[in-house]
Amino acid sequence: MRTALVIGTGLIGTSVALALNARGVQVYLEDHDQAQALTAAALGAGLAEAPPGPVDLAIVAVPPAHVAAALADAIRRGAARAYIDVASVKGGPRRELEALGCELSGYLGTHPMSGKERSGPLAATADLFEGRPWVLTPRPDGDTEVLNLALELVALCRAVPVVMDADAHDRAVALVSHTPQLISSLVAARLKGADETAVRLCGQGIRDVTRIAASDPAMWIDILSANPGPVADVLSEVAADLDETVRSLRALESADEDKRGTGAGGIADVLRRGNAGRERVPGKHGAAPAAYETVAVYIGDQPGELARIFADAGRAGVNIEDVRIEHATGQQAGFIQLTVQPAAVPALTAELRERGWSIRQ
Numbered sequence: 001m002r003t004a005l006v007i008g009t010g011l012i013g014t015s016v017a018l019a020l021n022a023r024g025v026q027v028y029l030e031d032h033d034q035a036q037a038l039t040a041a042a043l044g045a046g047l048a049e050a051p052p053g054p055v056d057l058a059i060v061a062v063p064p065a066h067v068a069a070a071l072a073d074a075i076r077r078g079a080a081r082a083y084i085d086v087a088s089v090k091g092g093p094r095r096e097l098e099a100l101g102c103e104l105s106g107y108l109g110t111h112p113m114s115g116k117e118r119s120g121p122l123a124a125t126a127d128l129f130e131g132r133p134w135v136l137t138p139r140p141d142g143d144t145e146v147l148n149l150a151l152e153l154v155a156l157c158r159a160v161p162v163v164m165d166a167d168a169h170d171r172a173v174a175l176v177s178h179t180p181q182l183i184s185s186l187v188a189a190r191l192k193g194a195d196e197t198a199v200r201l202c203g204q205g206i207r208d209v210t211r212i213a214a215s216d217p218a219m220w221i222d223i224l225s226a227n228p229g230p231v232a233d234v235l236s237e238v239a240a241d242l243d244e245t246v247r248s249l250r251a252l253e254s255a256d257e258d259k260r261g262t263g264a265g266g267i268a269d270v271l272r273r274g275n276a277g278r279e280r281v282p283g284k285h286g287a288a289p290a291a292y293e294t295v296a297v298y299i300g301d302q303p304g305e306l307a308r309i310f311a312d313a314g315r316a317g318v319n320i321e322d323v324r325i326e327h328a329t330g331q332q333a334g335f336i337q338l339t340v341q342p343a344a345v346p347a348l349t350a351e352l353r354e355r356g357w358s359i360r361q
Helices: 011-022 034-042 064-076 091-099 144-156 166-192 204-214 217-225 228-252 257-278 305-315 342-354
Strands: 003-007 026-030 055-060 080-085 107-112 133-137 160-163 293-300 322-327 333-340 358-360
Touching: 003 011, 003 064, 011 026, 011 034, 011 144, 026 034, 055 064, 055 144, 064 080, 064 091, 064 217, 080 144, 091 107, 091 166, 107 144, 107 166, 133 144, 133 166, 144 160, 166 204, 166 217, 166 228, 204 322, 217 228, 228 257, 293 305, 293 342, 305 333, 305 342, 333 342, 342 358
Parallel strands: 003 026, 003 055, 055 080, 080 107, 133 160
Antiparallel strands: 107 133, 293 333, 293 358, 322 333
């Protein structure tokens, strides 16, 4: 691939352009908002001008509701040898293109499974897709050259290609992406009118659950409007579980011992099913989940502390598999949680204690 046209210079489009431009592809940028295209160009994503002729690959990175129209326009004017889109929904845009009578042998629907809470070109990075799944939904009658160009794009962005049926993709993202967004927003909405004293008690758990609730509502309305059925199906199942959980909790309030036992059983069931589901989430680098242990270390909020604890862990010969920070309320300190292999815990704990770190038991 030598040339590419990115149509839509938001977070995803600009990130694709940055990755391609960094690897020697001549990228042209197009957006209905020329100021946004110029911003992306100023960031080093490419040229905010029309290409002199058809490019190798046109990448449509507009909201799902506008994908079909943008693709149809690009195909009509012969903008490229091949066309893909990167929308988070695949079945709807494909059917819209078919209804418009477009020649689709040169088109392939794709979806990079990566993003941020922030949107727009200023949030874009060239490494946004590195190591992340990138779904390809080829049609049975699709052109092999288009698939090869799409695979080359995925490789240049250092993502991991995953081939799926378009409708199966939409059901999958409803479960693992779209529904979690709504659940996060629903939990965060409970905080809006909460007493200030209660909000001050927020810890790492509520931060984890509500992190993606900071996402742009306009962007999510576009996404959910393109995939409402599958998301509603998953939410219906969640609603049934919620109803049963409420009944179980009410039973726990009862003076009747049998009812309390039934309520406890209902709560235990949903918690165990949650454990079982969580165990299926892929582990590090997408591999099978592995059993790790966490070492929690008290750490001050001042320059150099993170570098020091990582250096001390390195001296112990321990690889840190994952890390998170739990900030203390009202203090310039917190706990850093170092996730390591179980066998590494004794060596890490001994080394850190010897170097003066306080470890939470």
